[in-house]
Amino acid sequence: MATCARRCSRAIWSSPSVPATSGRSARNSSPGLRSASRVDRRLLDELAHRCRGELLRDEPLWRHTSWQVGGPAAVLFRPANHVDLVKAVRLIDAAGCPRLVIGGGSNLLVRDGGFPGVVLELPDFNVVRIAGDGLVEAEAGVRLNSLIKQLVAAGLGGLEALAGIPGSVGGALVMNAGAGSQEFGRVVEAVEILSGETFAWRPAAELAFAYRHARLAPGDIVTAVRLRLVPGDPELLQAAYAERIGHRRQAHAVGGPSAGSVFKNPPGQKAWELIAGCGWQGRSIGGARVSERHANFIINAGGAMAADIEALIEAIRSDVERQTGVRLEAEVRIVGAPAATGPGCEGA
Ligand SMILES: Cc1cc2nc3c(=O)[nH]c(=O)nc-3n(C[C@H](O)[C@H](O)[C@H](O)COP(=O)(O)OP(=O)(O)OC[C@H]3O[C@@H](n4cnc5c(N)ncnc54)[C@H](O)[C@@H]3O)c2cc1C
Structure with a gap:
């Protein structure tokens, strides 16, 4: 038993409850939400028993992103050290399972269907x-x-x-x-x-x-x-x-959770000026709104879904291109599966 405690991942088989401090709305916090998992039982067992670290199943990724949106990761794993990271990567890759590393999630839009593979976080790489x-x-x-x-x-x-x-x-x-x-x-x-x-x-x-x-x-x-x-x-x-x-x-008091600048500045131009000039400030789709204070920030104005934010990004991009001829490139990274369609992810 003692050996196992030293050698194995600390596995948490159901997600902890929503923290009281979270600004999360009920709209996205369904306790029954499960990812469309591509992590099979064998990989799960091997990760839990052969790699030290912390392993969470069906971990809601909105807790890990500054926008506070996004569905669950089938598995979220925090390796204890370099050895456990490489062991985990070997197991994940051998199983043909998608993986994604995240840091603070402050430049990341995770879609509502979550990430069907293993999300890796490195909080113990902290020296x-x-x-x-x-x-x-x-x-x-x-x-x-x-x-x-x-x-x-x-x-x-x-x-x-x-x-x-x-x-x-x-x-x-x-x-x-x-x-x-x-x-x-x-x-x-x-x-x-x-x-x-x-x-x-x-x-x-x-x-x-x-x-x-x-x-x-x-x-x-x-x-x-x-x-x-x-x-x-x-x-x-x-x-x-x-x-x-x-x-x-x-500057960051933009009225709600955000991921900073959504679009890169095109050469010689400011994305916020183009967006503001096209009349997007204050406009919304669902719970996602273009900040009144900074036109290149999209905020979660309350209960936003990732799909709202993504739709707003696409609407801005196509309208700015139509009005100015400039095609904006997203600075934020968009990963995971849309809610209704199940697996199929980018960023793996
Ligand atoms: C309020 C606010 C203000 C901001 N202001 C600025 C600003 O002034 N300037 C600026 O540049 N950015 C800004 N940002 C954006 C963001 O904070 C930065 O891009 C930040 O560096 C992202 O770090 P992260 O750890 O949160 O990355 P994440 O969002 O977790 O990840 C970003 C990308 O990096 C990858 N990644 C993360 N860690 C690793 C790793 N260890 N190995 C491999 N891939 C990895 C992820 O897979 C993802 O593709 C702001 C964001 C917010 C919310």
Whole structure:
């Protein structure tokens, strides 16, 4: 028994109840909701018995996304460490089951049918090592803002403009998160990636960072980053950090849960100006509404379904193209299956 407790996943076979603090409406919180699972019994048993970590079945993904929408993951697994992550990936891939890594879910629209495979979260990949010379290693599950706070306290500059951006270090790397004149990719020296069954450090140049883009192969999992920061005056860095947090507190008060900017800025243009110019501010589909304060933010105004948000994204995209000739590209990633149609997912 003791051996099993050490070796096995902590399996939670039914989802815990909705937290009292959740802003979730009754519309999406049906306790009977089940994913259209592609995780068979054997894979489930193997994950539970051969990999250490935490395993949840039919876990509602709205709890894991900043929009607070989305159906359940057939399985959500949080590996205890690198060994358990690679074991889990081997089992999942051998079973031909789709998988998806998520960080803070702050750039993610999960459809109402949920994700039929295994969603991986990396909260135990949470170590930050600050060495001399501005060299820092951070694991993928570290909260981006927690990392930035530690850098500022250590007198290291280069990411303070990103203060207050939600999500994880892994997500910031994949999205090449940015604000003001700073971008995450600019301070990256190397990235530890699990590709297939092998971990390797890859130099930043291989990731070809661009605006909200890093080049990764499908299925690659970022487990850590090595950063090169610039030593600076801790007081000035602290002031810049505080200024950004204050600014974001105002800028992010958009009236409801969001995923930040929905569309990328087209070259030389601002997505919000195009959207506002086409008259979309304040318009809604179901519970999804274009923010009055920031036209490139779609908010969950209460009881939104993922389908409402996706429909609004598509309506804006086609109308802006019709009116201006500019086709907007989504910055948010859309994954999972629509509610009625069962399995069939992107992002696996
Ligand atoms: C209020 C608000 C404000 C925002 N402001 C900004 C801003 O100023 N600038 C900006 O750039 N963004 C902004 N964002 C968007 C978002 O916070 C960033 O894109 C963030 O970096 C995403 O990180 P995440 O961990 O939440 O990623 P997630 O949303 O969880 O995932 C994003 C993508 O990365 C993949 N992924 C995540 N972790 C890993 C991993 N370890 N390995 C492989 N793939 C992985 C996921 O599969 C998904 O495709 C904002 C969002 C909100 C809600």
